[in-house]
Amino acid sequence: MRLFRRRRRSAGVYLYAGRWIRLRKWLVESVPLMVFGLQFAVTMAIVLHLAMALVAPAGHFPISESRVPTPFAYLTWLPGGNAIGFPQDATRHRFLFFKIFGQDGAVVEGSLPDHGAYHLIRYDRWSRVGEVVSRDNPTLHRNMLLFLLERLPSPPLKVELYAGVWAPGDVALPVLQASKRERERSIAVHLLGTYDGLHRTWTPARERKGI
Amino acid sequence: MSRREALQHAIDLWMGFWFFRPSYAHLAIMRVGVGAIVLYLFLLQTPDLEAHYAVTGWAGGESLSFLDRMAWAFSPLHWVQSTLWLYFVHGLAILSAMAFLLGLLPIVFGPLTLLFDLSYAHGNPGVVLSIDALVVLALAYLSLTPCGRTLSLRDLRPPLLPGLLHRRPGPSEWSRWSGLAMRALQIHLCILYFQSGVHLLGEDWLSGTMLAAPRVLDLETMLAQGRTLVPPDWLHLLAYVVALFHLYFGVLIWLPPFRYLVLGLAVGLHVVLGLGWQLIPFNLLMIVLNLSFLHGVHADAIMQGIAELMGLRWLPPED
Secondary structure: OOOHHHHHHHHHHHHHHHHHHHHHHHHHHHHHHHHHHHHHHHHHHHHHHHHHHHHHHHHHOOOEEEEEOOOOOHOOOOOOOOOOOEEEEOOEEEEEEEEEOOOOOOOOEEEOOOOOOOOOOHHHHHHHHHHHHOOOOOHHHHHHHHHHHOOOOOOOEEEEEEEEEEOOOOOOHHHHHHHHHHHOEEEEEEEEEEEEEOEEEEEHHHHHHHH | HHHHHHHHHHHHHHHHHHHOOHHHHHHHHHHHHHHHHHHHHHHHEEEEEEHOOOOOOOOOOOOHHHHHOOOOOOHHOOOOOOOHHHHHHHHHHHHHHHHHHHOOHHHHHHHHHHHHHHHHHHHHHHHHHHHHHHEEEEEEHHHOOOOOOOHHHOOOOOOOOOOOHHOOOOHHHHHHHHHHHHHHHHHHHHHHHHHHHHHHHHHHHHHHHHHHHHHHHHHHHHOOOOOOOHHHHHHHHHHHHHHHHHHOOOHHOOHHHHHHHHHOOOOOHHHHHHHHHOOHHHHHHHHHHHHHHHHHHHHHHHHHHHHOOOOOOOOOOOO
């Protein structure tokens, strides 16, 4: 009994109980404040992130041309995309042009984008392929050649790959008004490489120039 | 008003701006729009799947590392080097997009569809289009909202889909969090428009180079050989109007008297750009994303109207 009384009168127990009750009361009362704090922090984080997206999309600083990893980078960046996530060089209108010299003497010309591939998104993706492959990357040129060779019904004598740039030159309006012949002049092409069907060798244009 | 009251008022305005309960019909309309476009994009990958993504495609091996310098091991397309696996993953992507479109657990199938979309982007960055960037944006934000609450497969009666899909609605205070994702999407769109506007201020656009796009020329060739579609002055005017619209969209859309005017302009502009440049899917997705600026009450009314037209009865879901 004494022990019991002693326990009830223990200052430590009272202190502990009192603290717990006060803590519980404080917790219950401060839940709205905590929710508010969380919400406020989230909104500020979003604002900061969006501001970051505005100043340096996906951590890409245009001045220093450097990139630092940022959270939610995919919201403003995709591989192969520019600072706002859209494809690079989308306005340059590059394209790939190829000539296939068949064994029967026939010459087949083709291009990417292929105007035959009418469907909107498929056309877009293939035109992007033409844009990407026509860049200065010999590995990619060679890969594209292999890709074309695999799809030919018979081995060709020669294949030539060209990079074309739609050069509006005197910009669009004269091109729009121009006749078809004049319009053709506004296309600039340069050789990327040649495939020799007899020796089965691929010679990039740059190396050939060196020789 | 005392300083304390003014501060309280400012805080209330700030929190009310970010945290609100969006209309479920509004979210559902956006989900259906985005889901349908994503499904369409995934389906259209099928004919060129091997050409674009297989090791034997035009960008296999070394050239792929040139195109994507950021190695990403999470792309399921590259886990197994096999054509069969490629089609299997593609099938899963289509199923996932279909589930999102139907409003089936969007919190699960939304991020999953996003994962597949990013997998394609890393699978071959050489075929990434602007629309892919928009899809990522739309899926990322919509997945955070209860966009499957209505106009979804869950609306079917239990005999078809018992228990599993009929989740209990969450407590009402949590529903305000879903407004946060919508608000972030709206602000992100404003930033996107502004950035696009800054890009349009370049020489390429303002001098009219945009009109030299092969497609526009093709269209021109088809319609009138050697003649312009519209007088050159009008084309220049169009170039400036488009650039100015992009720059000021992010400001005018927040002013109540201008909101629907700007929305109408945006829809008109995207219809013109979509049809003229034949970039229909991209501009259609932009129109769907612009719908995020609709007022929730109006979205409910649109839903009611559609339901009445179809002779159905629709009640907005409650929390």
